[in-house]
Amino acid sequence: MKLSINDKIAILADGAKYDVSCSSSGSDASYKTGELGNTHNSGICHTFTSDGRCVSLLKVLLSNVCVYDCAYCINRVSNDIPRTAFTPRELADITINFYKRNYIEGLFLSSGIIKNEDHTMLLLLQTLRILRHEYKFNGYIHVKLIPGSSKELIAEACLLANRVSSNIELPSSKSLALLAPDKTKEKLLQPLKHAREITMERNAKPISMSTQMIIGATGESDFEILKLSSNLYQKALLKRVYYSAYIAVNNHKNLPIPEFSVPPLKREHRLYQADWLLRFYGFSYDEILRENENLDIQFDPKTFWALQNLHLFPVDVNKVSQEVLIRIPGIGIRGAIKILQARRFKKLGFEDLRNLKISLKKAKYFIIADKDYQKSIPLYEDRLKLALIKSAQDIIQPSLFDMSIYTGEI
Amino acid sequence: MILLYDGSFEGFLTLVYEVYYQKLEPKVIYKKIPSKLCFEEIYTIETDINKAKKVFTSLQKTFSKSHLNTIYHVFLCDSQNFEYDLLSFIQLGFKKQNNLSNITHPSIFYIDTLEKEYLRLAHRMYGFVRFEELDDKIFYAKVETKFNILILLGNHFNKRLGNHPFIIHDIHRSLAYIKENNFRGIKEVAAFETPLHSDDEKHFKTLWKTFFHSVAIENRKNHKLQKQLVPLIYRTYMCEFQDD
Ligand code: SF4
Numbered sequence: 001m002k003l004s005i006n007d008k009i010a011i012l013a014d015g016a017k018y019d020v021s022c023s024s025s026g027s028d029a030s031y032k033t034g035e036l037g038n039t040h041n042s043g044i045c046h047t048f049t050s051d052g053r054c055v056s057l058l059k060v061l062l063s064n065v066c067v068y069d070c071a072y073c074i075n076r077v078s079n080d081i082p083r084t085a086f087t088p089r090e091l092a093d094i095t096i097n098f099y100k101r102n103y104i105e106g107l108f109l110s111s112g113i114i115k116n117e118d119h120t121m122l123l124l125l126q127t128l129r130i131l132r133h134e135y136k137f138n139g140y141i142h143v144k145l146i147p148g149s150s151k152e153l154i155a156e157a158c159l160l161a162n163r164v165s166s167n168i169e170l171p172s173s174k175s176l177a178l179l180a181p182d183k184t185k186e187k188l189l190q191p192l193k194h195a196r197e198i199t200m201e202r203n204a205k206p207i208s209m210s211t212q213m214i215i216g217a218t219g220e221s222d223f224e225i226l227k228l229s230s231n232l233y234q235k236a237l238l239k240r241v242y243y244s245a246y247i248a249v250n251n252h253k254n255l256p257i258p259e260f261s262v263p264p265l266k267r268e269h270r271l272y273q274a275d276w277l278l279r280f281y282g283f284s285y286d287e288i289l290r291e292n293e294n295l296d297i298q299f300d301p302k303t304f305w306a307l308q309n310l311h312l313f314p315v316d317v318n319k320v321s322q323e324v325l326i327r328i329p330g331i332g333i334r335g336a337i338k339i340l341q342a343r344r345f346k347k348l349g350f351e352d353l354r355n356l357k358i359s360l361k362k363a364k365y366f367i368i369a370d371k372d373y374q375k376s377i378p379l380y381e382d383r384l385k386l387a388l389i390k391s392a393q394d395i396i397q398p399s400l401f402d403m404s405i406y407t408g409e410i
Numbered sequence: 411m412i413l414l415y416d417g418s419f420e421g422f423l424t425l426v427y428e429v430y431y432q433k434l435e436p437k438v439i440y441k442k443i444p445s446k447l448c449f450e451e452i453y454t455i456e457t458d459i460n461k462a463k464k465v466f467t468s469l470q471k472t473f474s475k476s477h478l479n480t481i482y483h484v485f486l487c488d489s490q491n492f493e494y495d496l497l498s499f500i501q502l503g504f505k506k507q508n509n510l511s512n513i514t515h516p517s518i519f520y521i522d523t524l525e526k527e528y529l530r531l532a533h534r535m536y537g538f539v540r541f542e543e544l545d546d547k548i549f550y551a552k553v554e555t556k557f558n559i560l561i562l563l564g565n566h567f568n569k570r571l572g573n574h575p576f577i578i579h580d581i582h583r584s585l586a587y588i589k590e591n592n593f594r595g596i597k598e599v600a601a602f603e604t605p606l607h608s609d610d611e612k613h614f615k616t617l618w619k620t621f622f623h624s625v626a627i628e629n630r631k632n633h634k635l636q637k638q639l640v641p642l643i644y645r646t647y648m649c650e651f652q653d654d
Contacts (some may be wrong), residue, residue: 005617006616006617006620009617009620009621009624010620010621010623010624011624013620013621013624013625014624014625016625017624017625017626017627018627044533044536044537045534045537045639046537046538047537047538047622047640047648047650048635048636048639048640049622049625049626049627049636050626050631050632050633050636051626051627051630051631051632051635051636052630052632052635052636052638052639053625053626053627054639055622055625056537058621059625060621094614094617097610097614098614098617098618100541100543100549100571100574101540101541101542101543101549101614101618102537102539102540102541102551102567102570103540103618138572139570247627247629247630262629263629263630265630338513341511341513342512342513342514344511345512345513345514345515346514348514352514355514355516355519356513356514356519357523
């Protein structure tokens with residue numbers, strides 16, 4: 001049966017959708033006149049899906065044919081599903097036409113393993129070559145590096161793409177051995193290390209890289225997960241780690257049963273918040289959690305941390321530095337900057353903070369502002385917890401995509 | 411005292427001039443005569459290009475580039491009654507530039523917040539604008555927006571679309587940003603024939619809709635969240651939200 005382009009896009013978008021690392025921000029390639037496209041450095045969402053995820057890139061597989069058999073993946077070789085592939089030309093044409101109509105910021109290209117690793121990487125590269133060289137496309141391209149493909153191919157991918165990534169899939173080597181026998185942590189990180197070396201040789205700045213891991217398919221604690229992320233950030237290997245709540249698609253003896261499993265969306269949300277604390281709020285993973293602990297579902301990680309560290313509170317918002325301000329529950333980086341700016345002109349009380357549209361719902365328990373502080377609840381963990389829960393409309397809005405541009409403030 | 415001006419930028423600058431030279435102390439500023447009866451004294455500003463130019467020159471001398479931009483941006487929030495606060499923003503700035511960062515002052519805070527909203531809207535529309543290819547290969551987009559962001563949209567797509575000619579049509583304001591041949595800029599559009607689409611247009615629209623529906627994850631449906639992220643008012647021209 002011959003599939004139409006429309007059938008192909010349906011199948012190949014479906015096969016790629018569980019991969020969440022779709023941000024197109026933070027890239028600074030600038031446009032050149034006469035060529036098509038530029039990349040915008042604060043991330044543009046072109047639409048939002050019915051599950052509330054930002055669509056920024058045309059995220060598809062070149063092919064959903066795969067010779068591997070990863071237990072958690074819909075495209076594994078042992079699944080009986082319709083298989084298809086774009087030709088590089090077909091995909092380049094769709095990308096250009098979507099881009100011109102402003103449906104997308106660019107392309108996010110991945111693929112199952114067709115025949116072998118190098119063959120697959122080459123097909124991905126052909127698509128990129130048509131886009132960059134023939135169509136002079138200057139928009140955003142994110143390409144998955146195929147673990148196990150040769151160094152020259154990875155080098156070319158780094159030249160053509162704005163961002164490259166390789167998923168570490170699962171948070172530990174043990175889980176990998178169990179569920180993805182063809183993969184090891186070393187093999188999955190290899191292309192990233194290559195890419196980093198290669199781009200560092202060319203110019204001082206390494207290419208932007210990210211990875212993804214699946215949450216809830218295996219038993220690792222949030223502590224282990226955050227420790228792993230934190231290591232990857234510290235080595236400056238990665239710009240982002242994405243967390244993806246496991247959606248059970250296959251039956252497998254070592255995996256949750258599809259009929260009974262619910263994707264752990266709240267946990268994923270808390271992980272994104274904690275990750276945010278690692279990257280922008282100056283927290284270390286062992287401040288956020290203790291060995292083998294999981295993130296609290298009821299309280300966001302910053303509030304939870306504050307409750308464990310009440311001896312540091314209350315803090316005086318008119319005196320403390322930005323680093324301390326951003327550790328106050330309910331005050332984000334934007335709020336802290338407003339406070340710093342405003343307090344040059346006057347001593348700030350609760351009323352002033354409210355006028356600055358800084359929510360005091362959580363913060364009021366942890367601060368002193370001029371003559372104001374909250375007097376009704378003593379600063380004890382259990383009393384505070386109760387008060388916070390009562391006042392809390394801490395409604396979690398689970399979203400697969402990192403919503404940080406909108407809700408990054410914790 | 412109530413001040414009345416014609417809603418143009420020149421008119422507003424003239425108003426600033428009169429406030430200074432006639433020592434006016436307006437309580438409210440309107441673009442048109444209020445429909446409700448009021449007992450306040452109404453003073454109508456006659457737009458005067460020369461007075462406007464004088465104010466403009468001294469604004470340029472005193473205000474930083476980014477504060478000048480703030481003034482333009484806020485002025486383009488045309489569905490808002492920003493006049494009173496923008497006037498005091500300007501007065502405070504003339505007194506002392508440092509005043510402009512005092513966000514504990516209600517007018518400064520208002521202007522600051524309004525400009526942020528303006529820029530957020532523009533940023534959102536960078537994503538939500540949809541072009542259609544016309545049979546003469548021009549890319550054409552219709553927009554309806556709360557504020558006048560046409561100039562920002564034009565600049566953005568100038569960079570994005572390279573040498574391709576395009577038109578962004580602001581339906582309610584009857585304005586269009588046009589890039590064609592050697593012209594680029596904003597023109598008034600009196601009447602516009604519904605254009606014919608290119609042969610490919612339907613094909614790519616269909617592909618896009620298919621893509622849009624296949625990337626959604628069934629187990630995670632959350633229409634409320636979607637509505638928050640793409641409020642209905644933005645959906646008019648986004649083809650993925652239209653049924654055929
Ligand atoms: S290699 Fe990738 S596409 Fe193939 S089965 Fe494993 S996860 Fe799925």
